[in-house]
Amino acid sequence: MPLSSRPVILDGDPGHDDAINILLACSNPELEVLGVTTTYGNVGLNRTTQNALIVRELIGATFPIYPGADRPLIAERLSAEAVHGESGLDGPDLPVPRRPAETLHAAQFIIESVRSRPGEITLLPTGPLTNLALAFRLAPDILPLIREIVWMGGSTDTGNWTPAAEFNALCDPHAAQIVFESGVPITMFGLNVTHQAIANPARVAAFRQLGTRVGEFTAVLLEFFAEHHRLRYGWDGGALHDPMTAAYLLAPELFAVRPMRVDIDITTGPSAGRTHCDVWNVTGQAPNADVAMQVDADGFFALLVERLAGYR
Numbered sequence: 371m372p373l374s375s376r377p378v379i380l381d382g383d384p385g386h387d388d389a390i391n392i393l394l395a396c397s398n399p400e401l402e403v404l405g406v407t408t409t410y411g412n413v414g415l416n417r418t419t420q421n422a423l424i425v426r427e428l429i430g431a432t433f434p435i436y437p438g439a440d441r442p443l444i445a446e447r448l449s450a451e452a453v454h455g456e457s458g459l460d461g462p463d464l465p466v467p468r469r470p471a472e473t474l475h476a477a478q479f480i481i482e483s484v485r486s487r488p489g490e491i492t493l494l495p496t497g498p499l500t501n502l503a504l505a506f507r508l509a510p511d512i513l514p515l516i517r518e519i520v521w522m523g524g525s526t527d528t529g530n531w532t533p534a535a536e537f538n539a540l541c542d543p544h545a546a547q548i549v550f551e552s553g554v555p556i557t558m559f560g561l562n563v564t565h566q567a568i569a570n571p572a573r574v575a576a577f578r579q580l581g582t583r584v585g586e587f588t589a590v591l592l593e594f595f596a597e598h599h600r601l602r603y604g605w606d607g608g609a610l611h612d613p614m615t616a617a618y619l620l621a622p623e624l625f626a627v628r629p630m631r632v633d634i635d636i637t638t639g640p641s642a643g644r645t646h647c648d649v650w651n652v653t654g655q656a657p658n659a660d661v662a663m664q665v666d667a668d669g670f671f672a673l674l675v676e677r678l679a680g681y682r
């Protein structure tokens with residue numbers, strides 16, 4: 371591992387795109403994956419944890435996996451079987467993983483890790499922000515010790531679960547509010563940018579052409595994931611949301627980000643979970659996040675294929 375390797379904790383709800391984010395993050399020496407923490411989200415916690423275990427075994431990795439929240443702080447629990455299937459990872463054959471998850475709670479793992487490496491760790495959440503919010507409430511001393519948060523969630527414009535809200539934000543708006551008010555540097559990858567990166571058939575074919583187990587696994591995941599996007603949006607592939615978080619650390623030049631104030635709507639009703647992004651600074655408030663606005667989609671997919679090619 372090179373001296374410059376950047377320690378990260380992946381927190382997510384695998385999930386097709388979460389799974390591909392794990393593959394990307396583990397595929398290279400620039401990132402040191404300290405662990406994967408899991409949350410309810412796309413499906414229930416037991417299943418998202420199982421899916422993380424499956425991905426770990428697929429690549430023969432050794433990082434520990436810590437289950438966390440099985441529900442939001444206050445809101446009713448949502449799930450997205452309509453997008454990800456009953457398993458949360460429908461498409462490929464899913465083996466029963468041999469090695470179990472750890473027993474320490476995800477929030478506790480985050481706390482202990484950050485305390486042990488002050489100023490070093492980047493958190494990459496790709497699901498509801500409940501685990502981070504729990505950690506921040508349990509141990510506010512860690513806030514100044516976190517290097518950065520790079521989150522997939524929210525949107526500068528429309529939602530995907532309601533007209534106003536993106537799924538990860540809507541799952542636990544109160545947790546998102548805690549995180550966005552934490553003072554930790556945040557970069558947000560919302561639907562406004564992830565919908566620019568569609569895994570169309572030509573891009574899926576590039577993964578398959580790797581001729582490896584990981585390449586085939588990724589291609590099959592993306593083919594299943596495409597179905598929902600075809601029906602909902604009429605697109606010829608799925609929007610590859612979550613891997614933008616790891617890609618940003620590996621190749622920030624692929625993205626245009628802009629600092630702005632982001633407030634989470636914690637009201638109930640049609641605006642619940644909306645990420646109010648003050649793109650034009652009409653409120654005059656100081657920014658609390660960098661928000662991704664554009665991606666070089668071809669470069670993003672090229673990076674993914676190039677890095678996943680490292681798995682034999």
Ligand code: BDR
Pocket residue numbers: 385386387388412450453496497522530536537538611612
């Ligand atoms: C987000 O919701 C989940 O279905 C995906 O994994 C992604 O994190 C997109 O809204």
Ligand code: CA
Pocket residue numbers: 382383384385387388411412496497612
């Ligand atoms: Ca996710």
